Amino acid sequence: MSNKMHIKLNVNGKDEEFLAEPRELLIYTLRERLNITGPHIGCETSHCGACTVTIDGKSVKSCTMFAAQADGKEITTIEGIGGPDDLHPLQAAFKEHHGLQCGYCTPGMITRATKLLEENPNPTEEEIRFGMAGNICRCTGYQNIIKSIQAAAAEMSAAKEAAE
Amino acid sequence: MKDEVTRDERIDNLKGMGCSRKRVEDARFTQGKGNYVDDIKLDGMLFGDFVRSPYAHARIKNIDTAAALEVPGVLAVLTAADLEPLGLHWMPTLAGDKQMVLADGKVLFQGQEVAFVVAEDRYAAADGMEAVEVEYEELSVIVDPFEALKSDVVLREDTVDENGKPTDGAHGPRNHPNHIFTWEAGDKDPTEEVIANAEIVAEEEMYYHRTHPCPLETCGCVASMDKVNGKLTLWGTFQAPHAIRTIVSLISGLEEHNIRVISPDIGGGFGNKVGAYPGYVCSVVASIVTGKPVKWIEDRMDNLMTTAFARDYWMKGKISATPEGKITGLHCHVTADHGGFDACADPTKFPAGFMNICTGSYDIPTAYLAVDGVYTNKAPGGVSYRCSFRVTEAVYFIERMIEVLAIKLDMDAAELRRINFIKKEQFPYTAALGWEYDSGDYHTAWDKALKAVDYDGLRAEQAQRVADFKAGKTRKLMGIGLSFFTEIVGAGPVKNCDILGLGMFDSCEIRIHPTGSAIARLGTISQGQGHATTFAQILASEIGLPADSITIEEGDTDTAPYGLGTYGSRSTPVAGAATAMAGRKIRAKAQMIAAYLLEVHDNDVEFDVDRFVVKGAPERFKTMKEVAFAAYNQAIPGIEPGLEAVSYYDPPNMTYPFGAYICVMDIDVDTGVTDIRRFYALDDCGTRINPMIIEGQVHGGLTEALAVALGQEIAYDNMGNVKTGTLMDFFLPTAWEVPNYETDYTVTPSPHHPIGAKGVGESPHVGGVPCFSNAVQDAFRPFGNTHTNMPHDHWRIWKTANGLGLHD
Numbered sequence A: 001m002s003n004k005m006h007i008k009l010n011v012n013g014k015d016e017e018f019l020a021e022p023r024e025l026l027i028y029t030l031r032e033r034l035n036i037t038g039p040h041i042g043c044e045t046s047h048c049g050a051c052t053v054t055i056d057g058k059s060v061k062s063c064t065m066f067a068a069q070a071d072g073k074e075i076t077t078i079e080g081i082g083g084p085d086d087l088h089p090l091q092a093a094f095k096e097h098h099g100l101q102c103g104y105c106t107p108g109m110i111t112r113a114t115k116l117l118e119e120n121p122n123p124t125e126e127e128i129r130f131g132m133a134g135n136i137c138r139c140t141g142y143q144n145i146i147k148s149i150q151a152a153a154a155e156m157s158a159a160k161e162a163a164e
Numbered sequence B: 001m002k003d004e005v006t007r008d009e010r011i012d013n014l015k016g017m018g019c020s021r022k023r024v025e026d027a028r029f030t031q032g033k034g035n036y037v038d039d040i041k042l043d044g045m046l047f048g049d050f051v052r053s054p055y056a057h058a059r060i061k062n063i064d065t066a067a068a069l070e071v072p073g074v075l076a077v078l079t080a081a082d083l084e085p086l087g088l089h090w091m092p093t094l095a096g097d098k099q100m101v102l103a104d105g106k107v108l109f110q111g112q113e114v115a116f117v118v119a120e121d122r123y124a125a126a127d128g129m130e131a132v133e134v135e136y137e138e139l140s141v142i143v144d145p146f147e148a149l150k151s152d153v154v155l156r157e158d159t160v161d162e163n164g165k166p167t168d169g170a171h172g173p174r175n176h177p178n179h180i181f182t183w184e185a186g187d188k189d190p191t192e193e194v195i196a197n198a199e200i201v202a203e204e205e206m207y208y209h210r211t212h213p214c215p216l217e218t219c220g221c222v223a224s225m226d227k228v229n230g231k232l233t234l235w236g237t238f239q240a241p242h243a244i245r246t247i248v249s250l251i252s253g254l255e256e257h258n259i260r261v262i263s264p265d266i267g268g269g270f271g272n273k274v275g276a277y278p279g280y281v282c283s284v285v286a287s288i289v290t291g292k293p294v295k296w297i298e299d300r301m302d303n304l305m306t307t308a309f310a311r312d313y314w315m316k317g318k319i320s321a322t323p324e325g326k327i328t329g330l331h332c333h334v335t336a337d338h339g340g341f342d343a344c345a346d347p348t349k350f351p352a353g354f355m356n357i358c359t360g361s362y363d364i365p366t367a368y369l370a371v372d373g374v375y376t377n378k379a380p381g382g383v384s385y386r387c388s389f390r391v392t393e394a395v396y397f398i399e400r401m402i403e404v405l406a407i408k409l410d411m412d413a414a415e416l417r418r419i420n421f422i423k424k425e426q427f428p429y430t431a432a433l434g435w436e437y438d439s440g441d442y443h444t445a446w447d448k449a450l451k452a453v454d455y456d457g458l459r460a461e462q463a464q465r466v467a468d469f470k471a472g473k474t475r476k477l478m479g480i481g482l483s484f485f486t487e488i489v490g491a492g493p494v495k496n497c498d499i500l501g502l503g504m505f506d507s508c509e510i511r512i513h514p515t516g517s518a519i520a521r522l523g524t525i526s527q528g529q530g531h532a533t534t535f536a537q538i539l540a541s542e543i544g545l546p547a548d549s550i551t552i553e554e555g556d557t558d559t560a561p562y563g564l565g566t567y568g569s570r571s572t573p574v575a576g577a578a579t580a581m582a583g584r585k586i587r588a589k590a591q592m593i594a595a596y597l598l599e600v601h602d603n604d605v606e607f608d609v610d611r612f613v614v615k616g617a618p619e620r621f622k623t624m625k626e627v628a629f630a631a632y633n634q635a636i637p638g639i640e641p642g643l644e645a646v647s648y649y650d651p652p653n654m655t656y657p658f659g660a661y662i663c664v665m666d667i668d669v670d671t672g673v674t675d676i677r678r679f680y681a682l683d684d685c686g687t688r689i690n691p692m693i694i695e696g697q698v699h700g701g702l703t704e705a706l707a708v709a710l711g712q713e714i715a716y717d718n719m720g721n722v723k724t725g726t727l728m729d730f731f732l733p734t735a736w737e738v739p740n741y742e743t744d745y746t747v748t749p750s751p752h753h754p755i756g757a758k759g760v761g762e763s764p765h766v767g768g769v770p771c772f773s774n775a776v777q778d779a780f781r782p783f784g785n786t787h788t789n790m791p792h793d794h795w796r797i798w799k800t801a802n803g804l805g806l807h808d
Helices: A026-033 A088-098 A106-119 A123-133 A142-163 B007-014 B025-029 B066-070 B079-086 B122-131 B188-198 B241-252 B277-291 B300-306 B391-409 B415-421 B441-453 B454-471 B531-543 B571-598 B622-634 B691-710 B763-783 B795-805
Strands: A005-010 A014-020 A052-055 A058-061 A073-075 B046-052 B058-064 B074-078 B090-092 B098-100 B113-119 B133-138 B179-186 B200-211 B221-228 B231-238 B259-262 B294-297 B310-321 B327-339 B368-375 B476-486 B506-512 B518-522 B552-556 B605-608 B611-614 B615-622 B642-648 B660-670 B672-685 B742-745
Touching: A005 A026, A005 B221, A014 A026, A026 B079, A052 A106, A058 A106, A073 B795, A088 A106, A088 A142, A106 A123, A106 A142, A123 A142, A142 B476, A142 B691, B025 B090, B046 B277, B046 B300, B046 B368, B058 B113, B058 B454, B066 B074, B066 B122, B074 B277, B079 B277, B079 B368, B090 B241, B113 B122, B113 B277, B188 B310, B188 B327, B188 B368, B200 B300, B200 B391, B221 B277, B231 B277, B241 B259, B241 B277, B277 B294, B277 B368, B310 B506, B327 B391, B391 B415, B391 B476, B415 B441, B415 B476, B441 B476, B441 B660, B441 B672, B441 B742, B454 B476, B506 B531, B506 B571, B518 B531, B518 B571, B531 B552, B531 B571, B571 B605, B571 B611, B571 B615, B571 B622, B571 B642, B615 B622, B660 B763, B672 B691, B672 B763, B691 B742, B691 B763
Parallel strands: A005 A073, B046 B294, B231 B259, B327 B368, B518 B552, B672 B742
Antiparallel strands: A005 A014, A052 A058, A052 A073, B046 B113, B058 B133, B074 B113, B090 B098, B179 B368, B200 B310, B221 B231, B221 B294, B310 B327, B476 B660, B506 B518, B506 B642, B605 B611, B611 B615, B660 B672
8 A cells, every 4th residue: 555644743742753554543653653562452442441542632542543533633641641750640559559450451541540630630439430431451340440540639639739 | 786676677677478568560560661462572573363264164165365475565374284284283272182273174163263364564464364365165053062962063073983973082982073071070879869869959050151251461472483593482471381382392393492482461361361372373383484573463353252262151950958958969960162172271180170169168968060061163262261270160050059949948048058068177178079178267257248248137128128129119129149159279289280281380499699689480470460579478478588679580481490370370379389488498598507607506596587596595696688698608518609499389289268258239120230239258368468469359350250240241143153252242341330349358278388378369250250140149039030141231130020020
């Protein structure tokens, strides 16, 4: 196929530019082309959320979106959320409250949870369960994931109050 | 030497057994730095993918690969004809059968691997798959195992002689071309006699439906043949990397020392990643053919349609009792649908796995079990999904039979359990079907559980609810699900457990570094169970070095000692024991070094938390750290330098964790919607190494149990089409469907395990499925229901309610 498209993305603050076939899926672009392997492939039907990234401020499942559809957009993956020296409170809370086991869903979970807490800084348990229902975990039974998100929400709210 | 640190502080510093140490694995996972198989990239790596059969049973008349080879980016297309000269078109299964690697003449199930396309990337491989032309001639399809045993259609021509008569199978005579084996345990005639003469007999038939482990990461591998050095490296989602190395060696002819198998991070296993799949073989062959590394990763549809299913047991039971409720006999017959090839992951001597623990937690004097394995046109490869070799089926069977018997006796099911439990003083207890249970205290656990939920109060509330329902005041019923289970884990003793003839010991090798840190390597491999955290805790308590100073490494056959891997809750019972035993070898040598340094006799020092102390003189001691340094820098007469040890541990027996679960569920009769109001889970896994991790395992196992009991099924139509090939149709619960669980515990250590630990990861699944199912069925008990089959999705529950006239 030769009908390649010119695509520009900004991923985790870095500009990327390349030619891709129209059928190239965004998860493939991230993982194979840009070596960003935090987002994982789990189901390829948008059900499991292992591939969740943030695009222009919204949670998106990158396994069912074409790279071409993301042209010109800003993308954040788990790699852009926090590193060893500047952990996001959610990353710290998932460890503290045993919110992960095999770790395969974790990048998608944390990426989604960052948006959830932006949209709703003090969610109830029910709101967390509903807001995270697009991300499947096969190991934890969710209880400790919810605990982790609640703990991070409390910490982030306290930090915000202290700053004000 | 003056010691400023108290003994309690020294214990805390170790972060040893009993401490909820935070997981050392989490840093890489929370930051997107995990290293799963699909993250592996090698120079020039190719991608392989399968052309799969659209039919469940068909003869292959022709495969034309010419057009596929013209597709840009496609380098090779392998078919059975290419594998045959290498002797690789069929491979041995774990169950003594053999299985086509690529379809050889015919296909036996939908999705079966027909050709392997190797291309520069996934897209080119997909284009190549489209271009492979396969001509099929459809054959009659059998999806019902009972029909298979009556049918004239011979599914496997290789299992009959020239007259069409079945040849003997790996497990004895076969009585029909589509019959695989009959396996029996217990005493047939005495059991049937007891049941024939009993005053009370309850009978039930139940189907434990076909389901699938469905870990979030699918199966896959990367094969890289280095022809210059003659070395093959194989990375993959392997729950048993050493066994895979041996299998690859046996079928490829490559010597085992030239094969390195690596399991990197694994995104959940649950039994799905124990077996050997055609993708592994084809990737290895493709790497040899092309001279380049080849990656193969399943997509979700491949995973659900073709990699090892679980369950599919049709069970028929009879249970007899005295009018007072004392059980006298149990009879069980199973028709087991194994699909196109018998590729079940069971110990060789147990073709039906540990189904023969189906007497459960009860003192049943006489019992008999027979299992018939059957070929059908479904995917092969039965795995013990989050359980130890069919114990899930066994526990479901007995926990349903108890409920059915309670109905027959018009008795409370909790009380019926209590009066039949094996008593504490009966352990070690030899069950009627042969296994020796190591330890247990069932009555204490049961009483604690019933009290915790106010069982009597719940029954009173339920009775009121039934009255209100009958009076038209509510449309919701209330079910109380009970389950008491005994697991059989820690496979296992080499005398009776093996896969492919490999005895199921496990191993640990420890190296202490001069500065008092250490690395321990094990034959197991974590798939999320937190081995790097808990095994270090075992070792910290055994050798007195902080867990934070101990690295645990698994999954690389070039460095780890030979072991049989992680499944069947065997890591803690077997490799955990090996770890403790290797630690004790280190300690024994360290004690001699410490005695030399302290200038006393070996027997005059004793180990205390993190040091060796001169008996009667607590101020005279050498810490393990000091001893480690001395082992490398001092010439000690009669003692070799260094501080290392290895242990290969063959457990004397299995371990038998147990638990008591209670579920309170509301059911909307008009919609069939279930609402789990409460779930209480008491687990006794013996000594608890890391309570935080145990609790996490319980939450996860219960959630997988909920899925199986309430909606998850691999379903086929009559043509053998898989109706549940994506997550749109195959139920995986989300945070929205799952309740909060209350966890609790008792501690009954295993008497034969070095640290008394029994294993826990599968218990909640094994005990959870009957608990959820019993809750649904208990809700309908007052209206005459005795048994309905899982999965209890809303539609089936609605149908039950409708059948009982509750919509009239």
